[in-house]
Amino acid sequence: MAIEMSSDTAICSRCGRKYSRRKGYFPVSYAILHKGIGYIPVCKECIDAMYNTYLAQCNNAKDAVRQMCRKLDLYWSESVYEIVSRKSTTRSMMTQYIAKINSVSYAGKSYDDTLSEEGTLWNFNQDIEDDSDYDNSDIAQEQALETPEEIIAFWGSGYSDEMYHELEQRRQYWMSKFPEGTELDVGTEALIRQICSLELDINRDRIAGKSVDKSVNALNNLLGSANLKPTQQKADGDSAQENTPFGVWIRRWETKRPVPDPDPELEDVDGIIRYISIWFLGHLCKMLGIKNTYCRLYEEEIAKMRVDRPEYEDEDDETLFNDIFGGSNSVEENESDG
Numbered sequence: 001m002a003i004e005m006s007s008d009t010a011i012c013s014r015c016g017r018k019y020s021r022r023k024g025y026f027p028v029s030y031a032i033l034h035k036g037i038g039y040i041p042v043c044k045e046c047i048d049a050m051y052n053t054y055l056a057q058c059n060n061a062k063d064a065v066r067q068m069c070r071k072l073d074l075y076w077s078e079s080v081y082e083i084v085s086r087k088s089t090t091r092s093m094m095t096q097y098i099a100k101i102n103s104v105s106y107a108g109k110s111y112d113d114t115l116s117e118e119g120t121l122w123n124f125n126q127d128i129e130d131d132s133d134y135d136n137s138d139i140a141q142e143q144a145l146e147t148p149e150e151i152i153a154f155w156g157s158g159y160s161d162e163m164y165h166e167l168e169q170r171r172q173y174w175m176s177k178f179p180e181g182t183e184l185d186v187g188t189e190a191l192i193r194q195i196c197s198l199e200l201d202i203n204r205d206r207i208a209g210k211s212v213d214k215s216v217n218a219l220n221n222l223l224g225s226a227n228l229k230p231t232q233q234k235a236d237g238d239s240a241q242e243n244t245p246f247g248v249w250i251r252r253w254e255t256k257r258p259v260p261d262p263d264p265e266l267e268d269v270d271g272i273i274r275y276i277s278i279w280f281l282g283h284l285c286k287m288l289g290i291k292n293t294y295c296r297l298y299e300e301e302i303a304k305m306r307v308d309r310p311e312y313e314d315e316d317d318e319t320l321f322n323d324i325f326g327g328s329n330s331v332e333e334n335e336s337d338g
Contacts, residue, residue, distance in 0.1 A: 012043040016203035030107040051094040075109035170196035
């Protein structure tokens with residue numbers, strides 16, 4: 001069971017971001033190295049970023065997961081990886097792998113156990129050769145994966161590749177807060193650039209133990225200028241809801257959560273569809289002289305309720321008289337008496 005520390009906050013050892021708690025933000029770990037807190041000291045977002053970096057460099061999910069295990073002192077098992085790979089996508093592989101090795105079967109194991117099982121725990125010469133091969137290929141891949149020119153043009157020159165990567169991560173995060181397909185104007189783009197840079201500066205200062213009050217105030221001012229404060233977003237949301245037509249809400253609802261088709265035995269149990277088709281559409285088509293299925297249905301229903309007046313021939317006048325006045329029996333009695 002993970003041990004929750006009494007501290008009210010937790011700080012990621014990689015990005016320096018402060019969290020209100022570890023649970024939910026940091027992966028659980030039962031390894032000896034993490035026994036004191038019960039969690040990996042790197043947040044889930046940073047773990048995904050590190051995994052994606054290794055995946056881009058080696059273009060092999062298994063190698064990227066193993067490198068993450070070596071980096072974070074986690075137990076590596078190819079059999080566990082094979083189980084996870086059949087159920088996970090490439091991008092969610094690391095998260096699912098960590099969850100799997102936290103089971104009872106692998107609790108307490110670390111990367112040392114992996115090396116012991118492979119028989120290379122104390123074979124330092126072999127490790128050095130392997131690390132040398134890996135580092136050489138790693139350097140070659142890093143050289144092949146230089147920062148694109150458009151990213152340098154956006155952020156300006158002078159940053160390291162890691163810095164460009166972190167800035168791009170923050171920019172993607174803030175862009176996700178805008179509606180899909182939004183094209184930012186020059187002013188908003190400049191504000192987003194400053195917000196991302198200031199966030200990284202705040203994280204570095206916090207890690208170094210420096211005061212960040214002035215930087216936080218500057219960040220709040222930038223967020224207000226970009227109309228990204230929570231109060232501004234709430235006000236804009238309320239205004240948008242008031243000005244959104246009812247038909248647009250129906251279309252959004254049907255697009256995101258369409259109403260399922262009813263069971264056949266429950267379809268139009270009260271006959272409202274037939275009622276509208278006959279007495280509204282059919283009547284309308286009849287008035288306008290449109291001959292179609294609705295008009296035919298309307299005429300058939302009207303025919304069921306139409307009463308035709310009976311027609312009598314001339315010699316049947318006495319029969320008509322008797323039918324109307326009910327005197328047929330009295331006439332027959334008079335004839336018999338006569």
